[in-house]
Amino acid sequence: MSRNALTPGIAAGRLAPQDYAENFSDLHPKLDDHEALVAADRCYFCHDAPCVTACPTDIDIPLFIRQIATGTPEAAARTIFTQNIMGGMCARVCPVETLCEEACVREAAEGKPVIIGQLQRYATDTLMEKGVHPFTRAPETGKRVAVVGAGPAGLACAHRLAMHGHDVTVFDAREKPGGLNEYGIASYKTVDDFAAREVDWLLGIGGITIETGKALGRDVTLDALREGFDAVFLGIGLGDVNALGLEGENRDGLRDAVDFIADLRQAGDLENVPIGREVVVIGGGMTAVDAAVQAKLLGALNVSLVYRRGRERMNASVYEQDLAASHGVRIITNASPVAIHGNGALREIEFEYTDDDLTPTGQTFRLPADQVFRAIGQTLTGDDLPRLDGRKIAVSGAGRTSVEGVWAGGDCTGDGEDLTVTAVAQGRDAAEDIHESLTKTG
Amino acid sequence: MADLTSDFIGIKSPNPFWLASAPPTDKEYNVRRAFDAGWGGVVWKTLGEAGPPVVNVNGPRYGVIYGADRRVLGINNIELITDRPLEVNLEEMTRVKRDYPDHALIASLMVPVNEDAWRDILHRVEDTGCDGVELNFGCPHGMSERGMGSAVGQVPEYIGQIAHWCKKHSDLPVIVKLTPNITDIRKPAQAAKDGGADAVSLINTINSITSVDLDLFAPEPTIDGQGAHGGYCGPAVKPIALNMVAEIARDPATADLPISGIGGVTTWRDAAEFMALGAGNVQVCTAAMTYGFKIVQEMISGLSQWMDEKGLTDTGQIVGRAVPNTVNWQDLNLNYVTKAVIDQDACIKCGRCYAACEDTSHQAISMSEDRVFEVIDEECVACNLCVNVCPVEGCITMEQMAPGAVDPRTGKVVEKEYANWTTHPNNPGACAAE
Numbered sequence: 096m097s098r099n100a101l102t103p104g105i106a107a108g109r110l111a112p113q114d115y116a117e118n119f120s121d122l123h124p125k126l127d128d129h130e131a132l133v134a135a136d137r138c139y140f141c142h143d144a145p146c147v148t149a150c151p152t153d154i155d156i157p158l159f160i161r162q163i164a165t166g167t168p169e170a171a172a173r174t175i176f177t178q179n180i181m182g183g184m185c186a187r188v189c190p191v192e193t194l195c196e197e198a199c200v201r202e203a204a205e206g207k208p209v210i211i212g213q214l215q216r217y218a219t220d221t222l223m224e225k226g227v228h229p230f231t232r233a234p235e236t237g238k239r240v241a242v243v244g245a246g247p248a249g250l251a252c253a254h255r256l257a258m259h260g261h262d263v264t265v266f267d268a269r270e271k272p273g274g275l276n277e278y279g280i281a282s283y284k285t286v287d288d289f290a291a292r293e294v295d296w297l298l299g300i301g302g303i304t305i306e307t308g309k310a311l312g313r314d315v316t317l318d319a320l321r322e323g324f325d326a327v328f329l330g331i332g333l334g335d336v337n338a339l340g341l342e343g344e345n346r347d348g349l350r351d352a353v354d355f356i357a358d359l360r361q362a363g364d365l366e367n368v369p370i371g372r373e374v375v376v377i378g379g380g381m382t383a384v385d386a387a388v389q390a391k392l393l394g395a396l397n398v399s400l401v402y403r404r405g406r407e408r409m410n411a412s413v414y415e416q417d418l419a420a421s422h423g424v425r426i427i428t429n430a431s432p433v434a435i436h437g438n439g440a441l442r443e444i445e446f447e448y449t450d451d452d453l454t455p456t457g458q459t460f461r462l463p464a465d466q467v468f469r470a471i472g473q474t475l476t477g478d479d480l481p482r483l484d485g486r487k488i489a490v491s492g493a494g495r496t497s498v499e500g501v502w503a504g505g506d507c508t509g510d511g512e513d514l515t516v517t518a519v520a521q522g523r524d525a526a527e528d529i530h531e532s533l534t535k536t537g
Numbered sequence: 538m539a540d541l542t543s544d545f546i547g548i549k550s551p552n553p554f555w556l557a558s559a560p561p562t563d564k565e566y567n568v569r570r571a572f573d574a575g576w577g578g579v580v581w582k583t584l585g586e587a588g589p590p591v592v593n594v595n596g597p598r599y600g601v602i603y604g605a606d607r608r609v610l611g612i613n614n615i616e617l618i619t620d621r622p623l624e625v626n627l628e629e630m631t632r633v634k635r636d637y638p639d640h641a642l643i644a645s646l647m648v649p650v651n652e653d654a655w656r657d658i659l660h661r662v663e664d665t666g667c668d669g670v671e672l673n674f675g676c677p678h679g680m681s682e683r684g685m686g687s688a689v690g691q692v693p694e695y696i697g698q699i700a701h702w703c704k705k706h707s708d709l710p711v712i713v714k715l716t717p718n719i720t721d722i723r724k725p726a727q728a729a730k731d732g733g734a735d736a737v738s739l740i741n742t743i744n745s746i747t748s749v750d751l752d753l754f755a756p757e758p759t760i761d762g763q764g765a766h767g768g769y770c771g772p773a774v775k776p777i778a779l780n781m782v783a784e785i786a787r788d789p790a791t792a793d794l795p796i797s798g799i800g801g802v803t804t805w806r807d808a809a810e811f812m813a814l815g816a817g818n819v820q821v822c823t824a825a826m827t828y829g830f831k832i833v834q835e836m837i838s839g840l841s842q843w844m845d846e847k848g849l850t851d852t853g854q855i856v857g858r859a860v861p862n863t864v865n866w867q868d869l870n871l872n873y874v875t876k877a878v879i880d881q882d883a884c885i886k887c888g889r890c891y892a893a894c895e896d897t898s899h900q901a902i903s904m905s906e907d908r909v910f911e912v913i914d915e916e917c918v919a920c921n922l923c924v925n926v927c928p929v930e931g932c933i934t935m936e937q938m939a940p941g942a943v944d945p946r947t948g949k950v951v952e953k954e955y956a957n958w959t960t961h962p963n964n965p966g967a968c969a970a971e
């Protein structure tokens with residue numbers, strides 16, 4: 096008998112083959128020319144535009160939209176990439192509803208912002224489809240920089256350094272470069288292997304070597320890097336996840352949402368990805384939403400997303416929450432997990448309602464659960480690191496760490512923005528600072 | 538990358554985009570910021586004689602025509618020339634030119650029609666170090682009532698005379714700015730050339746009333762219950778300006794007269810079009826007034842992208858390229874037969890093409906019960922109206938019929954040979970036009 100949504104336990108192949116393709120297709124496909132022109136026409140070309148201020152990479156949004164409106168999307172793409180070399184990925188994954196589009200004056204005027212994200216995708220796709228790399232390298236400086244981590248922060252840093260003529264070697268512990276672009280972002284936001292294609296395209300600048308399977312602390316040390324290179328940039332993201340602190344937490348069926356998503360992203364064939372009939376996701380951020388939605392898209396019958404505080408405190412934007420709800424994910428708030436039930440295998444998970452201060456109310460309920468995904472935040476790992484500030488690498492200025500000659504940026508630093516676009520901004524800014532210090536001293 | 542640097546009658550600028558003489562170029566503060574924003578040159582707001590400057594109205598001076606979504610299509614103004622003292626303007630121009638030696642700075646002048654007045658002002662502006670002068674024979678309101686501006690521009694003899702004085706009393710390149718408020722633009726252009734001018738610039742603004750206040754029963758903008766006609770500019774005037782530029786460029790008598798194209802330039806494309814019709818560079822006013830100085834960045838990136846795509850390396854290669862293809866009606870090939878074709882995949886079924894063709898053209902579009910719109914080749918005269926009113930770009934196209942095919946409308950074989958009005962056998966007027 097073929098498997099379906101009602102098949103008990105954890106099973107692969109719950110859907111018909113064509114349903115996988117349908118479910119995991121592009122969330123917002125590229126606009127066609129007509130759609131792009133109509134959308135671009137709505138932009139007012141605001142002065143000192145609020146959308147630009149809201150963009151962590153300061154993309155000149157009115158200019159690039161005008162360039163689309165005047166039939167030069169390639170020029171628009173150049174405007175975007177000048178500020179944000181991952182403008183293609185950001186166009187797909189930025190929570191625009193809390194960034195540029197929230198700030199758009201037409202959101203204030205009519206509750207309908209200019210669709211900046213989709214216009215950005217239109218422009219960047221147009222240039223990237225032509226295989227054009229829009230920048231050329233400055234003459235080689237002979238300086239060598241080591242970048243650890245090939246995620247958005249590391250790659251943005253590497254690109255900017257290479258552009259300035261430095262020689263860059265990127266080390267990454269994983270098999271493939273891209274960081275969470277490759278292993279984390281929801282698959283319907285980055286279809287057709289976009290993450291890998293973007294990395295290839297980005298490397299078109301030249302002067303960047305990527306060494307995968309090389310981990311800091313395992314295969315290389317910070318001291319060795321400082322010795323062998325003129326500067327070091329750390330963009331290692333957050334390698335570990337927070338635990339729930341419950342008994343039986345390492346039971347089968349209970350796993351980290353990021354691992355589930357990474358497996359899903361790397362699965363050649365989604366039919367082979369097992370998913371529970373009853374799935375519970377614990378957490379309130381983007382990772383939780385992505386895990387819940389993708390569980391549903393894989394054919395889970397019931398998916399609940401349980402968050403310990405109120406809706407307004409959820410890190411996932413209202414748009415993301417609505418996306419989850421529209422896919423049939425049930426969102427339960429003000430509830431904390433207290434116990435895991437099941438004899439051997441996971442059967443149920445028990446929650447207790449809490450008030451907004453997380454004070455337990457004594458009222459509990461149980462959810463049937465074949466699979467539970469933990470998505471309550473990631474943490475930094477590694478000992479061979481510069482001084483920390485709390486749980487992240489302490490930085491000052493444009494990513495300077497406590498160690499001379501070592502910069503850092505992205506998720507492993509900062510105050511918890513944890514967005515692709517902030518990682519890109521920090522990588523880029525650190526590169527400028529590194530460039531300045533390298534050219535000054537030498 | 539295409540080279541955007543421009544050489545207009547020996548005046549060099551980093552690109553062919555100049556700001557026209559108007560409020561954007563009214564003072565040092567603006568002009569510095571304009572250069573910093575990327576403009577290649579400016580024509581300073583028109584200077585008048587020494588002495589007390591003119592006084593502007595103190596109520597609203599602009600009226601406007603909107604397209605959808607309050608897009609500014611045309612602006613009407615009743616502003617005069619600079620209302621700041623000559624000395625102040627000259628000092629500011631001197632400082633700006635000193636700090637921006639590679640940018641073009643042109644002095645726009647308007648003084649009464651007598652030789653002394655022109656000689657005096659020329660000597661004073663020469664000291665600023667400016668790169669040339671533009672003679673404002675264009676303002677159609679206010680100044681014209683005092684015998685200047687378009688009152689001069691409408692009399693070719695005055696134009697020639699003043700151009701001559703200017704060349705006589707100064708070595709600066711002289712550009713004559715023409716008014717479009719005239720029947721045949723070639724006449725003032727010819728007069729400018731005959732007077733020795735180095736170039737013409739056009740167009741200045743067009744006599745206009747943009748709207749009427751229906752409570753006050755007075756033209757807008759309304760000053761104390763009354764309004765005066767003003768000068769119209771912006772995207773709405775571009776077609777008029779393009780034609781006037783082409784008229785001068787096509788006329789063998791003035792074909793070698795350099796032209797600075799003005800009127801509705803808003804995007805890189807507008808600029809390329811003016812240049813293709815013979816303008817050596819362009820000047821911009823309304824686009825900057827509507828969107829700010831930054832607008833030039835799109836013009837720069839767009840023009841250079843287009844030039845790269847076309848394999849053009851120098852802006853000079855654009856100038857005049859469309860002039861040989863700008864002909865009289867009687868030279869058009871009547872054996873060129875096209876039919877409208879509707880792309881059914883792109884069609885959104887609004888029916889605008891149907892309404893237009895059915896009610897006002899040739900009843901050449903059919904409409905089915907389920908709103909499929911199709912061209913009836915037997916009726917289509919290829920007028921292009923459906924293409925023009927369709928809201929979807931590229932949805933309706935005009936496809937050429939291959940020679941040898943039979944045009945179902947006329948039943949005649951499409952001839953391969955070129956045949957115009959004067960030779961076409963179908964045309965009873967064939968001989969009349971000889």
Ligand SMILES: Cc1cc2nc3c(=O)[nH]c(=O)nc-3n(C[C@H](O)[C@H](O)[C@H](O)COP(=O)(O)OP(=O)(O)OC[C@H]3O[C@@H](n4cnc5c(N)ncnc54)[C@H](O)[C@@H]3O)c2cc1C
Nearest residue numbers: 244246247248268274275310311332505506513514515518
């Ligand atoms: C499931 C999920 C969904 C997300 N969705 C979105 C979204 O839709 N929009 C959005 O803006 N953001 C989203 N984010 C956040 C975003 O992905 C991150 O903020 C961003 O990727 C951070 O970039 P980074 O370069 O700092 O780190 P990462 O992308 O994590 O890259 C770090 C890299 O460093 C490598 N590395 C780690 N340790 C070592 C070591 N010791 N030695 C060598 N290499 C090492 C890793 O293998 C990795 O390649 C999501 C995150 C997750 C987990």
Ligand SMILES: Cc1cc2nc3c(=O)[nH]c(=O)nc-3n(C[C@H](O)[C@H](O)[C@H](O)COP(=O)(O)O)c2cc1C
Nearest residue numbers: 557558559583614673741770771800801821822823
């Ligand atoms: C408010 C205003 C004031 C102007 N003042 C002058 C002027 O002082 N001298 C002049 O030569 N042209 C003047 N013009 C005309 C412009 O320089 C330009 O020729 C005209 O606006 C057409 O260009 P546009 O469509 O880009 O605006 C003025 C235009 C406007 C809108």
Ligand code: SF4
Nearest residue numbers: 139141142200203204
């Ligand atoms: S909406 Fe406000 S900021 Fe915009 S033009 Fe009007 S008054 Fe100025």
Ligand code: SF4
Nearest residue numbers: 138139141146199200
């Ligand atoms: S705020 Fe909106 S309308 Fe204004 S420039 Fe940005 S996208 Fe355009």
Ligand code: SF4
Nearest residue numbers: 894917918920921923
């Ligand atoms: S081109 Fe003119 S005649 Fe032909 S279908 Fe269109 S509107 Fe009708």
